[in-house]
Amino acid sequence: NAAAQAAGRPVRRGVGLAAGWYGCGNTSLPNPSTIKAGIRADGGVVLHQGAVDIGQGANTVITQIFAQALGVPVDQVQRVGGDTDVTPDAGKTSASRQTFVSGNAARLAGAALRRQILHLCNAPEAAQLRIGAGEIIVGDEYDHRIELGKLAADAEGYVLSACETYDPPTKPLDRNGQGEPYAQFGYAAHLAVVEVDTALGTVRPQRFVAAHDVGKAINPILVEGQVQGGIAQGLGMALMEEFIPGRTENLHDYLIPTSGDIPPVETIIVEVPDAHGPYGAKGLGEHVLIPTAPALLNAIRNACGRRLYRVPATPAAVRAALRGELDD
The missing domain is CATH 3.30.365.10 (Aldehyde oxidase/xanthine dehydrogenase, molybdopterin binding domain)
Incomplete structure (x- = not known):
């Protein structure tokens, strides 16, 4: 980034990391x-x-x-x-x-x-x-x-x-908010590499590394598919998807990622058997979505020194942040 700045090039590269956890199953409710x-x-x-x-x-x-x-x-x-x-x-x-x-x-x-x-x-x-x-x-x-x-x-x-x-062994929360809302939790950490064009405000993800504790990978190929799909959804939420009444009410104007927007994704499957899962397996779905957008926003912050607190980080929003026009 220092070399690019010295040469007058507007593109900056940044790396961001985020972690997340998610409970599998209905919250404190029977779901057999x-x-x-x-x-x-x-x-x-x-x-x-x-x-x-x-x-x-x-x-x-x-x-x-x-x-x-x-x-x-x-x-x-x-x-x-x-x-x-x-x-x-x-x-x-x-x-x-x-x-x-x-x-x-x-x-x-x-x-x-x-x-x-x-x-x-x-x-x-x-x-x-x-x-x-x-x-x-x-x-x-x-x-x-x-x-x-x-x-x-x-x-x-x-x-x-x-x-x-x-039926998972859960317990409703008591009056103090204590209980066992989930029998099982999944954990994840994502690393995102992005390039930010400070002149245009565009953000181009270059690479993702996603580590997920799935307990036991019953089918590793499907685990990778879930991770890739969740990252695609999270990328859309972080950078593209913005509902504006009267304007983005169709899939022509409401942007969602295509295959051309998704960078290479490296999946790290972590297997720590879960006490309640079948053969130690955990669920894997929403887990992937949770750390994706924060990792991208952290990478933008690392690239250009500006923190965005709202999504999507559209080119207009990134340019406004670079000009100091966005409220924290």
Whole structure:
């Protein structure tokens, strides 16, 4: 920056850091999820998963957790979802709760179904399962064969089934504001590198490094996707998105980031297993949005010496701050 200033160039580079935390699930309120699963006489394994996937990968992660608990390959699980007639209530897709809450319900359902199978042949917990056409082979020191066609089917056609519910252990706040509003918290730290054109007021993010404690990354690729999407949203909030009645009432004038606005994002996955999460996993959603805008504003401050306290940091706002026209 000193060299650029000496040479008369208006572009300054800055680095900003911000941290954040977020509770997973509803605040001090019951928010259970229920998951159902069954095995048909033909050996088909079916997961009734009602958690709505809005792009975050809940269908994949919840199926992975169930398959792990049951002890079968994930590609052997047939998923039924998005139909309130045939799937139990898995709660709303909000509050970064689906991996945590519905994932736990899926884990419990898979474990319950596994216990039924092992009980049929008095096999140990560590026994391996191989579910094939019309049979289950349970292997420990000796193989046990369960002929599924000899078991009575229920009204839905399942010879073995389980339905389990999980509700996070929270406590309402007392009159002094003390309690346990969340059973689980996620933590994050973001570093942003920006270039600020002091003549034009434009801010161009150059790089993001985002570290997130996710407990256990059930699916690392989906974790990275969540981080990238959250940073895109946070960047829009910090630099672009401004509602002006009568002016920015459509997506032509109300600016949101495109792929061309997002800089390279390096995701650092921190895995500190959570006591309540399925296999130690935590939710990851809103967590990413929280430190993104503060990291960008800190980077602007580092680049040009001016602190902005309101978003978005549009070119006009940055220019006004550089001229000392914005109130603290």
